[in-house]
Amino acid sequence: MRKKLMGVLWGLVPILLALLFTMVVLVIVGASPLEAYRNILLGAFESPEKMADVVAACVPLILCGVGMCVTFTAGQWNVGVEGQIILGAIFATWVARNLLWPQVPVLTLMVLAGILGGALWGAVAGLLKVYGKVHEIFGGLGLNYLAQGLAIWLIFNPWKPADGATMSGTDPFPGPAWMPHFRHLRVAPLAVVLTLVAVVIAYFLLQGTRWGLELKAMGKNFRSAFTLGVPSTSRLLIAFSTCGGLAGLAGAIRCSARYGRMIPDIAGGQGYLGLLVALLAGYRPQWVPLIALFFAAVGVGSPRLELNMQLDSSLGGVLRTSVVLAVMLVNGWRMLRARQVRRAVEEAA
Amino acid sequence: METNFLIQTLASIVAASTPVVLASIGETISEKSGVINLSLDGSIALSAMTGFAVAFTTGSVTLGMLAAMAVGALVALIIAFASITLRQEQVAVGFVLTMLCIELADFLGNPFVRRPGPSVSHAPIPYLSDIPILGPVLFNHNLIVYLSILSVVLAWWWTHKTQPGLKLQGVGERPESAFARGVNVHRLRFVYTVIGGALVGLAGASYSLSIKLGWSHRHTSGIGWIALAIVIFGGWSPWRVAVGCYLFGLLKALGSILQRNSAFVNVPTQIFSSAPFALMIFALLLLNSEGVDRLLALLPPRVARQLDRAIRGRSPGGLGQSFIQE
Numbered sequence: 001m002r003k004k005l006m007g008v009l010w011g012l013v014p015i016l017l018a019l020l021f022t023m024v025v026l027v028i029v030g031a032s033p034l035e036a037y038r039n040i041l042l043g044a045f046e047s048p049e050k051m052a053d054v055v056a057a058c059v060p061l062i063l064c065g066v067g068m069c070v071t072f073t074a075g076q077w078n079v080g081v082e083g084q085i086i087l088g089a090i091f092a093t094w095v096a097r098n099l100l101w102p103q104v105p106v107l108t109l110m111v112l113a114g115i116l117g118g119a120l121w122g123a124v125a126g127l128l129k130v131y132g133k134v135h136e137i138f139g140g141l142g143l144n145y146l147a148q149g150l151a152i153w154l155i156f157n158p159w160k161p162a163d164g165a166t167m168s169g170t171d172p173f174p175g176p177a178w179m180p181h182f183r184h185l186r187v188a189p190l191a192v193v194l195t196l197v198a199v200v201i202a203y204f205l206l207q208g209t210r211w212g213l214e215l216k217a218m219g220k221n222f223r224s225a226f227t228l229g230v231p232s233t234s235r236l237l238i239a240f241s242t243c244g245g246l247a248g249l250a251g252a253i254r255c256s257a258r259y260g261r262m263i264p265d266i267a268g269g270q271g272y273l274g275l276l277v278a279l280l281a282g283y284r285p286q287w288v289p290l291i292a293l294f295f296a297a298v299g300v301g302s303p304r305l306e307l308n309m310q311l312d313s314s315l316g317g318v319l320r321t322s323v324v325l326a327v328m329l330v331n332g333w334r335m336l337r338a339r340q341v342r343r344a345v346e347e348a349a
Numbered sequence: 350m351e352t353n354f355l356i357q358t359l360a361s362i363v364a365a366s367t368p369v370v371l372a373s374i375g376e377t378i379s380e381k382s383g384v385i386n387l388s389l390d391g392s393i394a395l396s397a398m399t400g401f402a403v404a405f406t407t408g409s410v411t412l413g414m415l416a417a418m419a420v421g422a423l424v425a426l427i428i429a430f431a432s433i434t435l436r437q438e439q440v441a442v443g444f445v446l447t448m449l450c451i452e453l454a455d456f457l458g459n460p461f462v463r464r465p466g467p468s469v470s471h472a473p474i475p476y477l478s479d480i481p482i483l484g485p486v487l488f489n490h491n492l493i494v495y496l497s498i499l500s501v502v503l504a505w506w507w508t509h510k511t512q513p514g515l516k517l518q519g520v521g522e523r524p525e526s527a528f529a530r531g532v533n534v535h536r537l538r539f540v541y542t543v544i545g546g547a548l549v550g551l552a553g554a555s556y557s558l559s560i561k562l563g564w565s566h567r568h569t570s571g572i573g574w575i576a577l578a579i580v581i582f583g584g585w586s587p588w589r590v591a592v593g594c595y596l597f598g599l600l601k602a603l604g605s606i607l608q609r610n611s612a613f614v615n616v617p618t619q620i621f622s623s624a625p626f627a628l629m630i631f632a633l634l635l636l637n638s639e640g641v642d643r644l645l646a647l648l649p650p651r652v653a654r655q656l657d658r659a660i661r662g663r664s665p666g667g668l669g670q671s672f673i674q675e
Contacts, residue, residue: 025453025456025457028457029456029457029459029460077440077444128634132634132637133637134581134633134634134637135581137387137440138574138577138578138581138630138633138634139630139634141574141578141626141630142626142627142630142631142633142634145623145626145627145630146627148623149620149623149624149627152620153620156616272448275444276445276448279441279445311456311459312455312456312459314452314453314455314456315452315456317448317451317452317455317456318449318452318453318456320452321445321448321449321452322449324445325442325445325446325449328431328435328437328441328442328445329431329435329437331435331437332431332434332435332436332437333435335435335436336434336435336436
């Protein structure tokens with residue numbers, strides 16, 4: 001009991017440190033920290049509309065975060081998630097523009113196309129890693145630039161709106177390709193359900209299957225896992241495409257439920273935020289939704305800082321990232337202390 | 350006329366490559382000692398903003414440059430502390446710091462967005478700048494540009510020609526053997542990571558005070574990742590890293606020349622500004638792919654070995670791994 005309580009208390013330390021750090025940053029610009037925190041909280045939770053926005057903002061974060069739990073478990077830094085979201089959105093947009101069917105088949109196909117597009121792009125990242133022998137961080141970044149270029153080219157050429165191409169994207173999708181919202185709220189129940197299903201599946205894949213165990217072995221020690229007979233190459237490719245598929249689903253959801261069209265910035269940094277979520281969750285899918293909720297709330301609440309306090313909304317980003325950094329530092333510090341205590345005990349004995 | 354244009358283009362490539370050169374050389378020094386400072390993209394943004402903000406408020410460009418270097422060194426210090434003392438994963442800490450620094454730069458830099466401010470003054474080097482061709486290309490710039498060229502020469506000289514430089518290589522290649530010979534591996538890694546970080550900070554200052562004056566949202570975006578890729582491209586050797594940097598500068602210059610060409614009017618500018626990044630990273634992939642191995646295998650073994658060594662570098666043996674010094 002006491003141990004559990006201590007665990008919870010230690011869990012709070014990084015959050016306090018991050019709040020303290022953000023406070024210092026606010027004091028530097030001469031703003032009231034409490035007022036800023038109050039604005040973020042209100043901005044996220046003051047009305048049902050805002051809360052619905054928070055839930056909607058959770059969706060891509062959870063999908064990408066869960067996906068990266070899979071690749072991180074295999075010991076891979078899948079930085080290409082941003083591009084995988086874009087490819088998912090591109091595939092889904094193709095369906096929305098070309099298949100003028102009723103809602104149910106169109107949305108089903110858009111979701112499947114999104115998963116396919118993301119999975120393919122994820123597989124390319126995996127292939128580059130396995131056969132290109134370059135750190136996946138650079139392969140992923142290169143693919144992100146390429147996906148971004150492809151999206152812009154599509155929007156400016158074949159998918160150009162009749163009144164001229166701009167950075168604000170394509171024409172709105174035909175009605176059936178919009179994922180229906182819950183009443184007047186900007187959240188699509190279908191997206192939420194798909195996301196929760198993804199969390200459950202990822203949890204069981206990683207915890208309860210041989211595949212998950214093999215991924216873990218690869219993540220801990222790639223060479224030993226290979227020597228012991230884990231078919232590493234195919235496992236790695238599947239891990240990359242699983243993550244890509246989830247990110248692609250996020251892309252399909254963003255263009256169908258949020259924007260109702262394809263825009264150049266369809267990924268909007270969700271891939272990088274998802275990476276932070278996965279890091280903070282310690283690569284365990286069951287923790288992803290809670291952390292994503294925190295990230296989403298800060299993200300939805302921060303723009304209010306601009307309206308009410310004339311502060312840049314990137315303060316929310318400072319808060320989110322400093323929590324992740326504080327967790328790493330506090331964990332490292334606790335491990336260091338434990339080592340020192342152990343050594344002192346050994347020396348005394 | 351033609352040669353004039355060529356000289357002007359080369360001179361502008363040398364000037365425009367300043368941040369990439371400084372950041373890549375800083376990263377090379379840090380990685381040679383075995384520590385990956387992945388935070389480059391964020392460090393550069395935060396130091397560019399700080400450099401400009403300090404120069405703007407104090408009116409002193411020198412103070413701005415020093416402040417930027419301090420920021421770069423501080424971020425590097427956090428990475429060294431977290432990865433060496435606290436044994437956290439270098440890449441993870443670096444990635445988080447990248448994002449934290451970008452957000453901080455955006456937030457704290459908000460009051461300075463698009464404000465006109467001071468810049469490093471143009472200072473041709475007497476006599477040297479009169480040398481035909483070489484003079485205008487290399488010696489007709491400002492202090493930061495000279496520092497970037499100097500950093501290449503100094504980094505090469507220090508790592509390859511001096512006793513402490515050999516120790517640095519040893520710490521990065523085989524920390525166990527260096528430690529067995531009485532070298533304090535951890536302390537050296539701290540020192541070189543921080544020095545490298547200071548150079549990265551100067552790279553940020555070169556942006557806001559020399560080549561892309563002032564501060565705005567996403568002012569330096571992407572350049573840190575390019576620098577990280579170029580270090581690999583250059584095989585951790587200062588000369589080849591510098592070649593990589595100027596090659597990237599050439600690509601960018603070509604991009605902007607093509608963009609002005611009437612045949613490409615319909616291509617959105619974003620393609621031209623992001624293409625060199627993608628090209629650079631894919632050049633890296635190609636160079637390391639098995640296809641090159643197969644091509645090399647077709648050549649006589651001696652030629653193949655030399656060519657392999659010439660185009661592909663080997664990473665320091667202890668790069669990115671924590672060394673437990675007890």
